[in-house]
Amino acid sequence: MNRRQFLLSAVALGVSQNIHASGYGETAFGRQAPPQPAAPPQTRFEELRRGVGMFIGSGGTIGYLINGDGAVGVDSQFMNTAEICVAGLKQRAPKGIAMLINTHHHGDHTGGNKAYGVSKIVAHENCLKSHRATTEKTVDQQAYATATFKDTWSEKFGDETIEARYFGPGHTGGDAVIHFQRANVMHMGDLLFNRAHPNIDRAQGARVDNWIDVLEKVARRASKDTIFIAGHGKDNAVRNTHAEVQHFRNYLNTALEHARAGVKAGKSKEEVQKLDVLRGFEDTASLNARLSLGFVLGICYDEVTNTKP
Ligand SMILES: [Zn+2]
Incomplete structure (x- = not known):
């Protein structure tokens, strides 16, 4: 892994949020990181279909729609790359940015919300709750959802229809899938980690068992040529098809x-976690040191044994 890949993956998962001097004073470990020369973040826009595209920078993939009515963003990464994304969207959409949708509350998806400068931010009600609960010390740096929904939210935007749908807990307790229906593109947020060990936020309501159901339900709602945007992926492979959803x-x-088998056999958490590779998924990447197979198996163990997060 070269330095750039390391920076991207570390920042992508919110572990070393101040590597890019992105306005976060502390690391996730609560200590000040040594000063780093500010490297300009590497970013790119990628068109997908019918005005829908994605912006790849540092943090969860941003989705967007641009048409005659202006632009809509999905997620915001961190302030430094959000500003680049917003400038690019405004350039491409003379009518400006009308609204932002958040797939879930994590800082690498909402940390740049403020950069959009929009008065309308849509999110699932649990996303807003978790966003508030986890940012009590940085309220002035946040822009919180202004419109929430319980099951579905839908709105016409120009000649596109955007739908946000909640399928129950998965990666967090408040993940929404954003479907640009005519373009037939679904932004999965962090419900889809493509060939990478996922983060699983039990403290904010994640459930692995229901996450599996969510992916099945989403797949049934999609059609053969739906494009799925993943929040994160090995080597930034975040433009996905049914095959990647099924694989994950x-x-x-x-x-x-x-x-489940380990718990049934009376194994300890450490014993369940001690597995070098998951058979059939040997090519799965760790996007940072914390997100390993052992981490995922530990979360699964806690879920099976109903251990409090
Ligand atoms: Zn996340």
Whole structure:
């Protein structure tokens, strides 16, 4: 892994949020990181279909729609790359940015919300709750959802229809799938980690068992040529098809089954976590030191044994 890949993956997962001097004073470990020369972040826009595209920078993939009515953003990474994304969207959409949608509350998806400068931010009600609960010390740096929903939210925007849908807990307790229906593109947020060990936020309501169901339900709602945007992926491979959704569903199922079998056999958490590779998923990457197979199996163990997060 070269330095740039390291920076991208570390920042992507919110572990070393101040590497890019992105306005976060502390690391996730609570200590000041040594000063780093500010490297300009590497970013790019990628068109997908019918005005829908994605912006790849540092943090969860941003989705966007641009048409005659202006632009809509999905997620915001951190302030430094959000500013680049917002400038690019405004350039491409003379009518400006009308609204922002958040797939879930994590800082690498909402940390740049303020950069959009929009008065309308849509999110699932649990996303807003978790966003508030986890940012009590940085309220002035946040822009919180202004419109929330329980099951679905839908709005026409120009000649596109945007739908946000909640399928129950998965990666957090408040993940929404954003479907640009005519373009047939679904932004999965962090419900989809493509060939990478996922973060799983039990403290904010995540459930691996229901996450598997969510992916099955989403797949049934999609059609053969739906494009799925992943929040994160190995080598930034975040433009995905049904095959990647199915692969990740099978990964979660295999990890959970391993934990269930271990618990049934009376194994300890450490014993369940001690597994070098998950058979059939040997090519799965760790996007940072914390997100390993052992981490995922530990979360599965805690879920199976109903251990409080
Ligand atoms: Zn996340």
